[in-house]
Amino acid sequence: GAVVSQHPSWVICKSGTSVKIECRSLDFQATTMFWYRQFPKQSLMLMATSNEGSKATYEQGVEKDKFLINHASLTLSTLTVTSAHPEDSSFYICSARGQVSNEQFFGPGTRLTVL
Amino acid sequence: AQKVTQAQTEISVVEKEDVTLDCVYETRDTTYYLFWYKQPPSGELVFLIRRNSFDEQNEISGRYSWNFQKSTSSFNFTITASQVVDSAVYFCALSEAASGTYKYIFGTGTRLKVLA
Numbered sequence: 001g002a003v004v005s006q007h008p009s010w011v012i013c014k015s016g017t018s019v020k021i022e023c024r025s026l027d028f029q030a031t032t033m034f035w036y037r038q039f040p041k042q043s044l045m046l047m048a049t050s051n052e053g054s055k056a057t058y059e060q061g062v063e064k065d066k067f068l069i070n071h072a073s074l075t076l077s078t079l080t081v082t083s084a085h086p087e088d089s090s091f092y093i094c095s096a097r098g099q100v101s102n103e104q105f106f107g108p109g110t111r112l113t114v115l
Numbered sequence: 116a117q118k119v120t121q122a123q124t125e126i127s128v129v130e131k132e133d134v135t136l137d138c139v140y141e142t143r144d145t146t147y148y149l150f151w152y153k154q155p156p157s158g159e160l161v162f163l164i165r166r167n168s169f170d171e172q173n174e175i176s177g178r179y180s181w182n183f184q185k186s187t188s189s190f191n192f193t194i195t196a197s198q199v200v201d202s203a204v205y206f207c208a209l210s211e212a213a214s215g216t217y218k219y220i221f222g223t224g225t226r227l228k229v230l231a
Contacts, residue, residue, distance in 0.1 A: 032216055032217075034216075034218060034219070038158075041226075042223075042224075043206065043221045043222065043223045043224050044206070044219075044221045045221075046218055046219070046220075049216050049218055051216075057216075091158055093158075093160070095219075097216075097217060102148065102210065102212070102217040103148075103165060104210075104217070104219060106152075106159070106160040106162075108157075108158070108159040109158045109159060109160075111158070
């Protein structure tokens, strides 16, 4: 099956610093990648959708200047949380969709803790 | 507007009991897909099933079964003879073709606790 990896799996950073999370499709080309955020005991909320080579589309209420998304290749998308604050602490999950199927394949998630 | 409702926030059952998790969806699209995922404490989503709007056939996979009824906009999930390992949060999700990107809308999830 299709495999999606995320790196790092967890990260702890100080308030005010920036953190980059990578999402890779390992065995297929991902034309579209999605980024979700999940707070404790809550559902997954879509943050943004990115297509390779174009700007990401952000969901309402998500600050695009704070959550920078880059989808430079068909196998890699990155999410950078800029000037992170404790309220950004969350579980970030990416997913990738291939060229043929409409199904998304999910990464294992990255747990971000901002002190 | 698209929406997924999982009215059961948390369910507790004793091992070997059967349990049904409810999922009701709203969509105006005629082509859509429904999914169930399991999220154990590790956090990684585990894919369970995908159904498209044109296939109302019920599905059985081992102890798991799914009942898709377009007439009631429901896609319920039943675990037969539950086991402690089934304890997790279960999410139902909807994806519409009309969105263009097939983005998923998740329900709020149902936390299932299976007691030994």
